[in-house]
Amino acid sequence: MIRGIKGIKDITPDQMPKWSVVERTAHALAHAFGFQEIRIPVFEKTELFVHSIGGNTDIVEKEMYTFPDKDGTSLTLRPEGTAGVVRAFIERGLKTYQPSRKLYYIGPMFRHERPQAGRLRQFHQFGVEFVGSSEASADVEVITLLWRFFSALELPGLSLELNSLGVLTDRQAYKKDLVSFLKTKSDRLCENCRRRLEANPLRALDCKVPHCREAMNDAPHLTDFLSPTSRDHFDRVLEGLQALAVPYSMNPRLVRGLDYYSMTTFEVSCSALGAQNAIGAGGRYNGLFETLGGVPTPAVGFAIGLDRVIIALPEAILPTPTPWVFIAAFGEKGKPAGLSLLDSLRSMQVKADTDYNASTLKTLLRSADRLEAPYVVIIGDDEVTNHQIILRNMATKEQEFHPLNTASSAILAHLHIR
RNA sequence: GUGGGUGUAGCUCAGUUGGUUAGAGCGCCGGAUUGUGGUUCCGGAGGUCGCGGGUUCAAUUCCCGUCACUCACCCCA
Numbered sequence: 418m419i420r421g422i423k424g425i426k427d428i429t430p431d432q433m434p435k436w437s438v439v440e441r442t443a444h445a446l447a448h449a450f451g452f453q454e455i456r457i458p459v460f461e462k463t464e465l466f467v468h469s470i471g472g473n474t475d476i477v478e479k480e481m482y483t484f485p486d487k488d489g490t491s492l493t494l495r496p497e498g499t500a501g502v503v504r505a506f507i508e509r510g511l512k513t514y515q516p517s518r519k520l521y522y523i524g525p526m527f528r529h530e531r532p533q534a535g536r537l538r539q540f541h542q543f544g545v546e547f548v549g550s551s552e553a554s555a556d557v558e559v560i561t562l563l564w565r566f567f568s569a570l571e572l573p574g575l576s577l578e579l580n581s582l583g584v585l586t587d588r589q590a591y592k593k594d595l596v597s598f599l600k601t602k603s604d605r606l607c608e609n610c611r612r613r614l615e616a617n618p619l620r621a622l623d624c625k626v627p628h629c630r631e632a633m634n635d636a637p638h639l640t641d642f643l644s645p646t647s648r649d650h651f652d653r654v655l656e657g658l659q660a661l662a663v664p665y666s667m668n669p670r671l672v673r674g675l676d677y678y679s680m681t682t683f684e685v686s687c688s689a690l691g692a693q694n695a696i697g698a699g700g701r702y703n704g705l706f707e708t709l710g711g712v713p714t715p716a717v718g719f720a721i722g723l724d725r726v727i728i729a730l731p732e733a734i735l736p737t738p739t740p741w742v743f744i745a746a747f748g749e750k751g752k753p754a755g756l757s758l759l760d761s762l763r764s765m766q767v768k769a770d771t772d773y774n775a776s777t778l779k780t781l782l783r784s785a786d787r788l789e790a791p792y793v794v795i796i797g798d799d800e801v802t803n804h805q806i807i808l809r810n811m812a813t814k815e816q817e818f819h820p821l822n823t824a825s826s827a828i829l830a831h832l833h834i835r
Numbered sequence: 836g837u838g839g840g841u842g843u844a845g846c847u848c849a850g851u852u853g854g855u856u857a858g859a860g861c862g863c864c865g866g867a868u869u870g871u872g873g874u875u876c877c878g879g880a881g882g883u884c885g886c887g888g889g890u891u892c893a894a895u896u897c898c899c900g901u902c903a904c905u906c907a908c909c910c911c912a
Contacts, residue, residue: 423903423904474910475911476911479836479910480910497912526912528910531836531907531909533905533906533907533908534905534906534907535912536910536911541912542912673911674911691906692906693910693911693912695911695912696912698911719912720912723912725912745871745872777870778870778872781871781872782871782873783872784872785872786872786873787872787873790872793871795870797870798870807871814871816871
């Protein structure tokens with residue numbers, strides 16, 4: 418047997434109702450907020466991700482699916498969506514159409530990680546990018562959309578955390594202070610954090626090792642190092658969220674794992690999930706366009722892990738299935754009559770189906786039962802001779818007769834009454 | 836990449852303190868007369884006990900390795 422690839426799952430038909438609800442909600446809300454859909458390729462030149470995400474991040478260092486093209490150029494399956502959107506934006510000159518542009522995407526991303534509950538090698542994200550505005554209102558809008566999406570899906574146990582990373586000079590000042598603080602605690606830090614001290618001291622802030630967290634308790638806060646303009650921007654974001662009643666809490670330790678973030682960052686976690694409980698996150702990335710060779714353009718966005726949303730999605734949110742009819746046609750005359758009724762119902766956009774492997778009334782009804790058909794049309798030779806069909810309600814066992822020539826419209830009316 | 840748990844029928848799992856034909860529930864197939872499903876009753880099919888090696892008179896059971904699944908670390912959405 419040839420198996421699928423580790424960490425890559427099929428979304429089977431029984432799971433599709435959940436995915437449909439989630440994707441419909443994403444499209445509807447994004448449109449309501451004025452975002453337009455963009456579809457970008459699932460693979461790009463490797464350098465795009467190296468330059469945007471950052472060469473010393475875990476994603477780039479050990480998680481990318483990278484392979485050579487026939488001519489030797491290094492290609493990579495996208496590990497996230499922002500890089501591709503920004504690349505398309507710059508390359509296609511999307512900026513020339515409007516002063517600001519709001520885009521969203523839905524699709525698979527790829528990261529070679531060890532699979533775990535809520536973590537797959539092919540996973541799906543819904544993300545938005547608000548490009549061309551440095552106003553705090555843009556941050557507020559993006560965060561609000563993020564929150565409204567989860568609210569619409571009635572996910573339990575959510576919390577939204579915010580932080581500001583400031584601009585580069587803010588972070589540099591902070592880093593100095595943090596490093597000297599960490600050095601005083603270095604004997605109490607885990608090995609990992611001691612290594613981070615050199616490479617990426619900010620990451621030590623959200624270390625999960627308990628004694629490390631404790632040592633970090635009185636660490637300096639990045640928000641205390643914000644320049645007046647950074648501080649002012651962040652305050653406006655908070656005010657804006659309060660005005661729209663989006664509940665949040667401050668987390669001075671919230672750090673993003675991608676290099677392109679600056680200023681506002683945020684993360685939504687869901688207690689209904691396991692260890693991988695970050696369900697949506699994002700932030701501002703004012704420097705990324707320049708990094709990728711575009712004109713400096715402010716932007717803010719988020720990405721939501723849809724596979725995690727599906728795990729946390731309550732059953733109650735699923736719509737009740739639309740009523741339909743099973744056609745139980747048998748006998749020399751009944752079968753062709755049933756097939757033509759099947760076709761006319763379908764051409765009226767009424768869901769109708771049958772079982773070609775069943776040929777007696779008994780087996781047909783059993784199939785109907787297994788398919789959970791709410792209604793069955795019984796049509797055998799006797800019915801054809803009498804120019805009628807039997808419409809059976811499977812739950813109540815009630816049966817009524819309808820003329821054969823007007824059967825499809827009678828059935829249509831019947832289904833709609835429900 | 837590191838660690839833990841698990842691998843027995845299509846599914847969920849029991850079991851063999853090492854010993855003849857390895858079990859249950861659910862599902863599946865057939866039957867309980869003629870054109871009425873789900874319930875009930877009766878019968879039936881289906882397993883190289885993940886794979887390879889070792890110990891042993893004997894291994895599905897013990898040991899080693901390996902692979903797969905899974906959870907956690909790490910990281911992230």
